Amino acid sequence: MRMSKIVRFSADMLFGAILIFGFYIIMHGHLTPGGGFQGGAVVATGAALVIVAYSYEEVLGMIKKAGLMLQESAGLVMFAGVALIAIGLGTTFFFNFLANSGSLFGMSVPYGPNSGELNTAGVLPLMNIAVGIEVWGGLAIVILYMLSGISKAEEV
Amino acid sequence: MRKSLSIIVIILFGIFLSLIAIDLTFGVPDNTGMDDYFIQNGQEQIATNNIVTTVVFDYRGFDTLGESTVLFTAVIGVALMYRKLIKGDADENE
């Protein structure tokens, strides 16, 4: 069953805020504490907020299980793929080929304490995004599947 | 009977752990040279301010790959278990 109107409305309003906050944590993984795993957990909790505020049938209209599954697989493939590109470039596995190169995420950092610039760190932001996508899909789908088990058991 | 036995085991285990904890030299690890290397060269090599992320995703990237695989496997396990439980649900997952 769905919860009351106040909770549903607040879930609608908070979902976007939690989403952008989780993206902020994922994106700033190489500057602040946090990163892919933590930000993915935050975004997955946003999905859990929507799941708890509405009934199971309404949730199925908003969140697709197949999409989340695809998202989880795509995250892992992207993570391994970024590591594999380094082999294709003639270096070792997990080599950071973008760092200090001047292209995307390729600015260099002076030694010592400084405030940090987003456009640094090479492949690390890409890996953070990949892990974030994976964790988001995985944790959301665990909650969704457990809820589906409950609501199917009620009907039988 | 069983409850008192479990309490005794818990107390023994606690004494065991605290005996270990007394002998720990906390905050004075052995010299390995690895951590100094990370702190000295992390900012220059990887161009990152957050050394923790540098270690997690670059110097120890394989560990993170393993963690991701563990999470993936766990989620696949949950999905398989509930998919077997829910027969009528299979068509919408295709």
Place this chain on the structure above:
Amino acid sequence: MIDPWYPAVLILIILICLCFIRLILGPTPADRVVAVDTVNTLTVASMVLLGLIYQEVIFIDVAIVYALLSFVSTLYIAKYIGGEL
């Protein structure tokens, strides 16, 4: 003038410990949920104070995450107690 931040944090932590009494006594689960909710609020307040003590912006982000996410677990428990899950 003495530094007022650490005594404030200390009082907040003592209040958190007092909430345990209601957690143990509470006759119904709903009372326990109220106690846990109070602990959440006090924890966020003490986290903001500690973030000022360490003078790091990134520490305040933890408090924001905490305030947003403890709400979700409260909603799950409330939905279960109300028999709607």
Place this chain on the structure above:
Amino acid sequence: MIAFFLTFFLSLFVYLILTAGSGNVGLWSVSELTAGVALSLVTAAIARKFLCRAGNYRMANPLRFLLIPVYVIGPFFLEVIKANLDVAYRVITMRIRPGIIRVSSELKTDLGIFMLANSITLTPGTITVDIDEKTHDLFIHNINVGTGDEQKLVLRDHELFSIADLPAWIRRIAE
């Protein structure tokens, strides 16, 4: 389409507040602005169905958003201070007379009833317990029911507040 742009601008606003003070273009650096626009586009693509679910676009006018801080700082905060002094008095003296009463309001929109319910929960010795989904009547637990109020079947919403007329403010903002 309006929902998409509204979500986009709100999330971009939140992101820019979170990353303020990072560079030279205004308060932000170029990379932060680029990342903010990209992430806000993703957020808007995912969450566009959520923000304006009822299809009511009255809040798309940015001037209405300026009224919300005025409401929070002005009359709402006065009511909060009074309510907290009241609760402190009742905690010390234990002089309580609780009961659940029914309050009707003329607010029609979701945002209006949401703001009224939260204002009631935070202000005058009351907690919103339940809501009638059709008529938007609120069931309210009052810690100190006024003498004679327990006889009335339905109270009006402005009878709860003593300092400022919060429902009129909410009507001005949300309807």
Place this chain on the structure above:
Amino acid sequence: MIETIIHVLVIAGLVVSAILVFYFRDLLAAALASGLFSFLISLEFYILQAPDVAVSQAGIGAGLTTAIFILAIRSTKRYEEDV
């Protein structure tokens, strides 16, 4: 000095909540106590200046683990039986 007292109080709270998880027969209350354990251990990591771990503990422990526990209790039984 005050820092030490704060540390000791938080750790005492951790121990008490861990004992409560063991003590409650009502599994819902046990899940609540374990959620409280997550909150306090997140605060402890925060005091030890490990915000990485504190964020992940707040995300996983405070939000998702309690939700998963509640769902598991809902699909099985609420009260623990004496074996």
Place this chain on the structure above:
Amino acid sequence: MIAEWIIVAFLAIGVIFNALGVIGLLRFPDLYTRMHATTKATTFGSVFTTLAVIVYAVSLYFSTIEPQFIVLGIHALIAALALAFTNAVGSHAIARAAHRSGILPVPAVVDRLKEAGR
């Protein structure tokens, strides 16, 4: 100097109201009255301690021109807003769930919700 006194006053107000909330949680007779104490008093107290943090950050910004203190104040403000928002909605959810599960307000003079048959 004025800022220091404002900070101490805000911290004292915040801590006192938090303490009143916890005392109310321990003293009041039934669930709904306890919830009055916790929701209102602790939210108000936490917002006031956060306001003290914001005042201190702004005063630090004016003494040392470092933009990170203003950022700290903004983040603390966001934390306070999130706290007030989620506390209000969460306590409504708990109260509704408790009434649905059959916990009635014990020393109540009137209960219109039960009469409405919900």
